[in-house]
Each structure stands twice: as C-alpha cells, then as structure tokens.
Amino acid sequence: MAARKKIVIEDISFEPGGPTAVTTEQLRAWVVWQFPRLRAGGYSGAVHPPSPEPGWLPAIVDASNGQVLVFAHIKERFPTPEAAAKHLDQMN
Known part of the structure; x- marks a missing residue:
C-alpha cells in the first residue's frame, strides 16, 4: 500500500x-476570507496561497x-472563495 504524502503549499505541510x-x-502571505456564517470552530471561509x-x-x-482549519486534503480547488466556503456547507 502506498503511503499518503503530506501536501506542502508555500512551505506549510498539510x-x-x-x-x-x-x-x-x-x-x-496568504489571502484569508472569512464569511459571516458561523460554524463549529469559527466561520466559513477560504484561503488562497500566495502563488x-x-x-x-x-x-x-x-x-x-x-x-x-484548512481543507487542503480536498483535491478540488475552487474558482472563488464563495465556492470554496459553499463546499464546506455541502460537506455537512
């Protein structure tokens, strides 16, 4: 079985x-968006690396x-911060 590899983005291991x-x-150095939708642990949001x-x-x-709390393990990247935050809502 292949070992899972850590995801590294801009020197941060996920x-x-x-x-x-x-x-x-x-x-x-990242762009961090926070939306006014309260969730367990904070607010819905999205992040974008400085790349x-x-x-x-x-x-x-x-x-x-x-x-x-960054969901970097999700393979999909979203075109807007709103789409990324909406994905969180759909996960629950």
Whole structure:
C-alpha cells in the first residue's frame, strides 16, 4: 500500500487525510476570507496561497484565536472563495 504524502503549499505541510489546523501567522502571505456564517470552530471561509496558481481552499477561520482549519486534503480547488466556503456547507 502506498503511503499518503503530506501536501506542502508555500512551505506549510498539510495532512493528507483531513483538515489541518494552522495559525494565522503561518498564513501571513496568504489571502484569508472569512464569511459571516458561523460554524463549529469559527466561520466559513477560504484561503488562497500566495502563488499565481488558481484555486481557493475551503477553511474554517477563527480569527479571534488566530487559528485556521484548512481543507487542503480536498483535491478540488475552487474558482472563488464563495465556492470554496459553499463546499464546506455541502460537506455537512
């Protein structure tokens, strides 16, 4: 059986089997969107790495505690932050 590889984006390692908690400091060069939809652990959101590659990743943003739960293990990248956040809503 092949080992699962960690996902590395802009020097941050993400878990391959589920969402990864990172700090807002780790995402300092990323674009972080937080929407006013409250979820367990924060608000629906999305993040985009500081690269020219297209695509947003779904995230749960807890800005008051400086934490972001990034769903980098999802292979799909979304064209807008709204689409990424909507994907989170559809997962539950």
